[in-house]
Amino acid sequence: MPETKTKDYSNLYVPGAIIIAGIIIGISLIAALSPATGAPGGGGTAAKDADIADVEIAGLPFIGAENAPAVMAYWSDYQCPFCKAFEVGGVEGIPNPAVLPVLIKDYVDTGKLKVVFKDFAFLSEDSTTAALYGRAVWELYPQKYWEWREAMYHAQDEEHAGFGDEASIVALTKKITGIDSAAVKAKVAGKTADYMLAIEADKAEAGEFGINGTPGFVTGKTLLPGFMELAQFKTAIEEQL
Numbered sequence: 001m002p003e004t005k006t007k008d009y010s011n012l013y014v015p016g017a018i019i020i021a022g023i024i025i026g027i028s029l030i031a032a033l034s035p036a037t038g039a040p041g042g043g044g045t046a047a048k049d050a051d052i053a054d055v056e057i058a059g060l061p062f063i064g065a066e067n068a069p070a071v072m073a074y075w076s077d078y079q080c081p082f083c084k085a086f087e088v089g090g091v092e093g094i095p096n097p098a099v100l101p102v103l104i105k106d107y108v109d110t111g112k113l114k115v116v117f118k119d120f121a122f123l124s125e126d127s128t129t130a131a132l133y134g135r136a137v138w139e140l141y142p143q144k145y146w147e148w149r150e151a152m153y154h155a156q157d158e159e160h161a162g163f164g165d166e167a168s169i170v171a172l173t174k175k176i177t178g179i180d181s182a183a184v185k186a187k188v189a190g191k192t193a194d195y196m197l198a199i200e201a202d203k204a205e206a207g208e209f210g211i212n213g214t215p216g217f218v219t220g221k222t223l224l225p226g227f228m229e230l231a232q233f234k235t236a237i238e239e240q241l
Contacts, residue, residue: 050223064114070240072219078130126164
């Protein structure tokens with residue numbers, strides 16, 4: 001596990017955005033995930049009913065056919081163990097089998113479902129760093145985004161230490177053939193302000209639907225506020241087909 005190193009964020013973060021993110025982290029950790037389901041705990045009232053037609057998905061990372069008949073928006077945090085469990089599994093204390101691989105096999109690979117990835121970076125500073133790098137990878141190497149994303153989740157360890165700082169993310173990115181990690185790092189440095197605005201917009205939008213933690217999903221007119229059972233995802237998707 002790489003040691004946490006002293007990091008130079010002088011050109012990486014917008015000070016005001018980081019202060020706001022710190023406040024959000026404190027509030028969000030109080031309303032933390034339910035250990036049983038991964039669903040957000042605490043209060044929060046949805047400002048509008050769930051409807052994928054109301055979710056901003058233009059320009060965001062996705063897998064599946066561009067014009068798939070069903071669309072699922074998925075809010076996540078690269079430091080979230082429930083997101084890792086949902087995507088790749090193998091998380092101690094979360095016995096639920098991974099759901100996303102089954103959805104990919106049954107719906108994405110068959111052209112029925114498009115999964116759009118949205119940021120809800122709230123657990124730590126590393127969450128924000130990863131979200132920034134995810135945006136840059138998608139912008140520069142969209143064909144490599146999925147491989148990079150899955151590598152990130154396989155590498156995830158502790159929420160607030162270990163893997164996830166800039167140095168470890170750059171090291172992981174270097175290992176993926178077809179990605180120039182230096183170009184990705186430069187893109188992050190040059191577009192931090194723009195990316196931060198988009199990241200905060202994703203999080204604010206999640207709140208409008210009543211999503212207070214990760215993972216969270218909207219598909220069709222169904223809100224799935226956490227790591228739910230596979231059958232619940234399939235029902236919501238089938239309703240659109």
